[in-house]
Amino acid sequence: MRSTAGAEGGDPVARDEYGDRRVAITGIGVVAPGDPGRKAFWELMTAGRSATRPISLFDASRFRSQIAAECDFDPIAAGLSRQQVRKWDRTTQIAMTATGEALEDSGIAGEADPLRTGAMVGTACGMTISLDSEYAVVSDEGAHWLVDQAHAAPYLYDYFVPSSMAAEIALAAEALGPVGVISSGCTSGIDVLGHAASLIEDGSADVMVAGASDAAISPITVACFDAIKATSPRNDSPETASRPFDRTRDGFVLGEGAAMLVLEEERHARRRGAHIYARVAAHASRCNAYHMTGLRSDGAEMADAIRAALDRARLDPSAVDYVNAHGSSTTQNDRHETAAYKASLGHHAYRTPVSSIKSMIGHSLGAICALEVAACALAIEHSVVPPTANLHHRDPECDLDYVPLTAREQPLSTVLSVASGFGGFQSAMILTKPN
CATH class of the missing domain: 3.40.47.10 (Thiolase/Chalcone synthase)
Structure with missing residues (x-):
């Protein structure tokens, strides 16, 4: 259990129904x-x-x-x-x-x-x-x-x-x-x-x-x-x-x-009456301890990071409305994370829109995931799923809904953003719509 004390002499800190500061x-x-x-x-x-x-x-x-x-x-x-x-x-x-x-x-x-x-x-x-x-x-x-x-x-x-x-x-x-x-x-x-x-x-x-x-x-x-x-x-x-x-x-x-x-x-x-774009509901990370640039084809480590984030947010996989993919545009990564979504979200993965904004702004290394979280918060704010640009000929081994070419209007309450990095690092973050 985390501390319930705020700053000394200040107001008691906010708690939700699970006792956590949001x-x-x-x-x-x-x-x-x-x-x-x-x-x-x-x-x-x-x-x-x-x-x-x-x-x-x-x-x-x-x-x-x-x-x-x-x-x-x-x-x-x-x-x-x-x-x-x-x-x-x-x-x-x-x-x-x-x-x-x-x-x-x-x-x-x-x-x-x-x-x-x-x-x-x-x-x-x-x-x-x-x-x-x-x-x-x-x-x-x-x-x-x-x-x-x-x-x-x-x-x-x-x-x-x-x-x-x-x-x-x-x-x-x-x-x-x-x-x-x-x-x-x-x-x-x-x-x-x-x-x-x-x-x-x-x-x-x-x-x-x-x-x-x-x-x-x-x-x-x-x-x-x-x-x-x-x-x-x-x-x-x-x-x-x-x-x-x-x-x-x-x-x-x-x-x-x-x-x-x-x-x-x-x-x-x-x-203080601030505008709230979204909540950061949970974050989790894993490492595959496998290869500096290689990924296991089953996506097990990314899938486990996703499951851990969902568990920490106390959300069922069926709650995910949109996945902001790592989507780096390499065969190895695209197939790896497709497998991870199927393993972590089950059949719901086939009903969930997935897209990669790297198709439009490239891969800015350490910065890209922060840009992707910003995009997720704005997607929740505007009820719009960004598209995957340049997707004309889908890889048959990547058989999910990757929102090709055109943005999609859709109410979003829960968004999953994932990241994959050299060294086998795999991370996931859950954002949710504020009440």
Whole structure:
């Protein structure tokens, strides 16, 4: 049983019928491929448009895969100062921009005790672009093994440690409570939100500003995925390259982005009249302890994470109205998670719409799951299931309802979002409609 005490001298904490503190999403901030902002993100999702294009952030002509889903992000236009642009890596720039939108959306400023407010950020790759470019400077484009640190930027240490991003988010949120970083590869975005929600549930905080950011479209990242042939080489048709569950798929499309959410103890939110998008009902994660990039075909570990999340939320599988898939657009993953849905949801899996927004915004590594949770909250808010773009020829081994091409209007009370990452990480989160 979790503690029933709130902050010393404060109001007693809210409990539902099971004795748990409930977690509400009261603010959403997004920088995603295409135009930045929560509204533009949702419009792209519901229109089924792709933001994938030839890489413009560097010369990618030497690489096998030369396409990516880039954010149309201008830091000055987004309100950052030139000093902030100089100091912050692109990963931090988009995280801070998303944080600002989330805080404004929630109206939390001045409404929360700083000692009961925390900040958590997830990232798979940290400050890749700045580390890549700074190494080129100190090594004279790789000419010298013994580098000259005298030429390094004064913020090189900040680029080296992802905790610098969490510190900046805490400063923006005036958070004096729990602050930290989660880096669990491609499940980072969902795991950080799950951890932040647990801090609220167990009484360690009333408000958490949490989410994930990755901006890793750089030569080193593209080379890494080229080496294992994980990304699509469909350079002549970038907008159709990400095609989850389609039998013609040939790899995922690298992306970038950030999503930050304001999570709040529900009675705290209602007391101040905050708008609630959804509740975070449960989170669970598993690992297959099997292979760095390989997945077991039966999807057992993902299925167990889904079952654990449903059990924790005290929900029957038949309650799930929509599944936001990992849907990376690789044959191995698409078949793995299809098997997981059948194992965890039973026959209800055949009646449940499943879709992948990676078909439109690519795979932004650690950030994508936070973007997907944001999409789930907006789906509940608007009663719309986003489509799977580019799905024209369904893989016969993927025989569920993947909402091809066109968004679908449908009331949503319970949404499942899943994530799968290199190393065998499997995570699931349940969002529910607020009363």
